[in-house]
Amino acid sequence: MLIIILYFFIFIVAIQILYYLGVFSKFAFAKAQKITPKRISISVIVCAKNEEENVANFIPLLAEQNYPDFEIVLIDDASSDNTLHLFEGFEKQYPNIRLVRVENNEAFWGNKKYALTLGIKAAKKEYLLFTDADCYPTSKEWITAMSSQFTMQKTIVLGYGKYEKIANSFLNKIIRFETLLTAIQYFSWAKSGHPYMGVGRNLAYKKEEFFNVNGFIEHMQIRSGDDDLFVNQAANAKNTTIAYTPESLTLSKPKTSYKEWIVQKRRHVATANYYKSFDKIQLGLFYFSQLLFLILPIILLAFQFQWIIVVSLIALRYLITWIVIGFSAGKLKEKDVVYWYPIIEIVLIFTQINIFITNIFSKPVHWK
Known part of the structure; x- marks a missing residue:
């Protein structure tokens, strides 16, 4: 089972790298x-x-x-x-x-x-x-x-x-x-x-x-x-x-306030449900791969299974994403937030889960 999880983790890292180097780099290095x-x-x-x-x-x-x-x-x-x-x-x-x-x-x-x-x-x-x-x-x-x-x-x-x-x-x-x-x-x-x-x-x-x-x-x-x-x-x-x-x-x-921001983000997430199919798939795959990138290595490291490979993959992914986000932030004058990237990313991933679940049971509030 652990070897399957490892292969799946390698696949998830590959997806993340593909997004950052294959797509997001087009803006970062423009x-x-x-x-x-x-x-x-x-x-x-x-x-x-x-x-x-x-x-x-x-x-x-x-x-x-x-x-x-x-x-x-x-x-x-x-x-x-x-x-x-x-x-x-x-x-x-x-x-x-x-x-x-x-x-x-x-x-x-x-x-x-x-x-x-x-x-x-x-x-x-x-x-x-x-x-x-x-x-x-x-x-x-x-x-x-x-x-x-x-x-x-x-x-x-x-x-x-x-x-x-x-x-x-x-x-x-x-x-x-x-x-x-x-x-x-x-x-x-x-x-x-x-x-x-x-x-x-x-x-x-x-x-x-x-x-x-x-x-x-x-x-x-x-x-x-x-x-x-x-x-x-x-x-x-x-x-x-x-x-x-x-x-x-x-x-x-x-x-x-966190509550006001969540209300705003709930509207944005609800609206994305009406995007074209390709756009919903690429957005969903990106956020799903982010979530699995957090969960899978925790399981592998908890059992100390191939920990050198796991840590190396984590480091590679963060190195690539930090560079791409850093260059992009420089263009948009947002460099100061990049220093908090790993922590904020974790917060955002679980915020997305919270918003997704909340939107299932209640509709977000719109224009005043």
């Missing part, structure tokens, strides 16, 4: 991107629901972007706080701000996709750049950096949305590492010709891509997924690219 400004008109779209504090701080940062031709489409999704009032003030203050007021609709009650659809239809520009109400760009060249990746063929641009650092917070390191690992995956698969998701905190596409797939209509009944489900449906090897220059990044406020 050349630095250059920003070549494009003379295209951009609509920056922000959808908010009860976000008065965030929009008060972050909308002015968007308005101050150094870009010659852009508008900001602010969507108030039937907020019950002061968000709409603030938006109305911004509309008067900045001539390039367009306001879309969304009233509750019985058929689409609380559905962010309905609000976004109205905002997209109201946008006057052909190229759309999305971010969230609790996000802000890391530089005044954000629009320039994201739009520079558009070409005649590349009409979907996947960006990276970072989370702010919180000093002396291990939860913050977990959140930021998980976000980094997710980005490594969707950036790498996009470079491999299999784009499967993007994040609404930093995503751009040409308006025609939205209408080519009839918008969100195929997954309108799913409350989440205005970003990743749309990309999963519309993106392909020919029309999708990535943006990862320092100027192209956005920052968001992270969750500050």
